[in-house]
Amino acid sequence: MAQRPHWLFGDQLGPHFAAAPDPAAGGSGAGPDPDAPLVMIEALSVLRRRRFHRAKAHLVLSAMRHRAAELGDRVRYVQADTYREGLRKAVGDAEVTVCHPTSRRALGLVESLPQVRVLPNRGFLVPHADFAAWADRGGRRLLLEDFYRWVRQSHDLLMDADRPVGGRWNLDADNREPPPRGRAVLGVPAPWEPAEDAVDEEVRRDLDRWERAGEVRFVGRDGPRRFAATRDEALAALEHFAEHRLPSFGRWEDAVLAADPVMSHSLLSAPLNLGLLHPAEVVGRAEQALHDGTAPLNSVEGFVRQVAGWREYVWHLYWHFGEDYRGRNELGHGAPLPQWFLDLDADAVGARCLSTVLAQVRDTGWTHHIPRLMVLGSLALQRGWDPAAVTDWFHRCFVDGYDWVMLPNVVGMSQYADGGLMTTKPYTSGGAYINRMSDLCRPCPYRPQERTGERACPYTAGYWAFLHRHRERLARNHRTARAVHGLDRLADLPELLDAEARRGDAAP
Ligand SMILES: Cc1cc2nc3c(=O)[nH]c(=O)nc-3n(C[C@H](O)[C@H](O)[C@H](O)COP(=O)(O)OP(=O)(O)OC[C@H]3O[C@@H](n4cnc5c(N)ncnc54)[C@H](O)[C@@H]3O)c2cc1C
Incomplete structure (x- = not known):
């Protein structure tokens, strides 16, 4: 009997998505x-729907086309x-299998197609059922720290x-140093970089052509591809990081x-989220460096903690919180994003x-994560921008942005639009934090x-204006109550609020 074809989405590009589960690697x-024939579909409607960053469109198409070239005759x-339409073209109404997609929209689509059989997801450490069992612990909060320790134990990681x-679960206290004084760069070897090839050239030509024809619009600048787009490149990037940069990561x-x-x-979020690397091999390589004595x-x-903790936690919260999470707006923020921000107009x-x-x-x-959280996200929160529009902006503008990773990170973590389901307080600060943790303030x-x-x-x-705007709510939260009391000591608060109101959405 002919084998049933298997459909690979554009973020299911590693070998683990196209083969039987490997029990030795924890697959089940x-x-x-x-050896099923494979199907890949490049759907232009995805690019038309949103104004993506040019580099993101390039990376995803490059990765898909590279994978197709590797698979040769096995893929349609x-x-x-x-x-x-693509599925009809590829297999007519024949039955196909697909691994559980990473967005609710794509899951809804494949579940609505009678010819498609959905298989369990492949790209994460913790299966859905295990997370559900962990989360169902009698109404206790779903704290990252508890989840992470459970993953460490259940996957025997750093145990x-x-x-x-080493006796401690959490070494965050050692990992919060400001940048070394007087140094403009850290001085570690430069990150791994890919060399573009004919596939990249073809992608660039197609993107130019579609843009000229008015079929798609991009944001951001075109430039050399910076992130791994093939399995070999992803492995090289992982190896280079583990050898040269992991030692000073913390x-x-x-x-x-x-x-x-x-x-x-x-710089592994892009290849991880494209499915080119499995998180188990990524954390395994880091653990190896500890055993080899090459990283502290x-x-x-x-x-x-980032890969087996945060990344897994965010993935499961995306499904756990449900579809309504997307529209959460507990702080009632509704301002539109200003044009300079939408256009990434740094010069303004x-x-x-x-x-x-x-x-x-x-x-x-x-x-990296601090500019995302404490510069971009913090500004959006302080200015009261609509959290759904902020989520959409991050999704479109970041090479590693996908629905599953954006919703918890932006709606929950960055915009506190879930009212504290994910974090115990809003993440925002005044300039003092940015000044302490960066060299950005001196020439400002x-x-x-x-x-x-x-x-x-x-x-x-913006920080004080934000605290003032949500004074009542934040005074009830023991993690922000002291800061709210600080408002009463600001003799210049009326002047500050007046200036903030006059500033509107002008670029600061
Ligand atoms: C507002 C906001 C938006 C974000 N959007 C994304 C996003 O669209 N895609 C994305 O992959 N990450 C996102 N993150 C998490 C984090 O900023 C990026 O994963 C990281 O900066 C990517 O760079 P890196 O690979 O060098 O990460 P490293 O600092 O080297 O970290 C290692 C890995 O940990 C994982 N990781 C760490 N934190 C998170 C997290 N909160 N969520 C998911 N994975 C995490 C990533 O896979 C990352 O590659 C976001 C964080 C914030 C605060």
């Missing part, structure tokens, strides 16, 4: 038929307007029998340097932290410690 459940690669290696994990945007971060525990623990911005970070996003579609025309006047730091003024 049903898989595609062995179809360009179509929609997935439905010494039933104790954490210490400066939260620090920001204007001239060194990547510092010791891994604080770096390895910090990195494992005077505040050095924001213009630096916005330029990084414009030029590469990436910046604004002063982090000034709240009013010509040189008032927009983050400092």
